[in-house]
Amino acid sequence: MYRIKQLETDVNLAAFSQWLEQQGVGHRITAEGNHQVLWLENPDQAEPVLEALRQFLASPQSHSRPDRKPGSPFHPSGRWQASPGHAPLVMAMIGVAIMVAFATDLGRSILSAALMVVDPRVYPWDTMAERLTALTSTLAGGEVWRLVSPDFLHFSWPHLIFNSVMLWFLGSQVEWIDGRGRLLVLFVVGSLLSNGLQYFTAGPLFGGLSGVVYALVSYCWLSQRRRPRFQFPSALAVLAVGWVLFGFTPLPELLGLGRMANAAHLGGLLAGLLLGLVLPAREPRH
Numbered sequence: 001m002y003r004i005k006q007l008e009t010d011v012n013l014a015a016f017s018q019w020l021e022q023q024g025v026g027h028r029i030t031a032e033g034n035h036q037v038l039w040l041e042n043p044d045q046a047e048p049v050l051e052a053l054r055q056f057l058a059s060p061q062s063h064s065r066p067d068r069k070p071g072s073p074f075h076p077s078g079r080w081q082a083s084p085g086h087a088p089l090v091m092a093m094i095g096v097a098i099m100v101a102f103a104t105d106l107g108r109s110i111l112s113a114a115l116m117v118v119d120p121r122v123y124p125w126d127t128m129a130e131r132l133t134a135l136t137s138t139l140a141g142g143e144v145w146r147l148v149s150p151d152f153l154h155f156s157w158p159h160l161i162f163n164s165v166m167l168w169f170l171g172s173q174v175e176w177i178d179g180r181g182r183l184l185v186l187f188v189v190g191s192l193l194s195n196g197l198q199y200f201t202a203g204p205l206f207g208g209l210s211g212v213v214y215a216l217v218s219y220c221w222l223s224q225r226r227r228p229r230f231q232f233p234s235a236l237a238v239l240a241v242g243w244v245l246f247g248f249t250p251l252p253e254l255l256g257l258g259r260m261a262n263a264a265h266l267g268g269l270l271a272g273l274l275l276g277l278v279l280p281a282r283e284p285r286h
Helices: 014-022 043-058 088-103 110-114 128-140 157-178 180-202 210-226 234-247 262-278
Strands: 002-008 027-032 035-040
Touching: 002 043, 014 027, 014 043, 035 043, 088 157, 088 180, 128 180, 157 180, 157 210, 180 210, 180 262, 210 234, 210 262, 234 262
Parallel strands: none
Antiparallel strands: 002 035, 027 035
């Protein structure tokens, strides 16, 4: 058993204990002098249980019902188990990326040029001045979609699969818990910063949802610290930062991994941190 929380003995936890049993959460409540202590069999359940306890103390009647909210993607153990119905916007993003992969033959088709920040066949982009001129002319021509369309352009199936898995794991949580509007803000701001930084650093020959994924990683990490509500392994943030640092070394090319869009990764991280700072943390929705 793992010690999770100590409370005053005047707090009646009987209803909360019954609710935990109905959720399949192994636990015990013991008395220690003038206090009572909540223990859990599985320490991995501590975060969702503590959040549920906070809600119970604020509104005890909310945990008197025998079942979870109908359709909730939270498993009784606290694990995140979403279905497509919980995050239709994320599913749409992944679906568009898959269709684009087939339509562009993973970036080998001429259609790919229509999805890059600027058309590399039309504009020179070797210098910063040329890139700025190309982007200004492109936007003036009404091709505003190019600011976000590189997100859906991938050049290999492993790249698309990895981005889709990460987008689903984090994006579905943000869409369900923080709302579809919050996810859209993350997508737009993450896209603009990651695509913009990558374009001005290296030109238009890049694509992928990695910038948005990195924005989700840093947003979830920072916002989670203010109000725990996501299923977010802390090691994921360490891995993300480590991969960015790794990408700025010569090792990826030496190992045959090719050149990574590291400026896009960095831009996504910065976008997520910015939004995690300025956007209020939402109340969890179970």
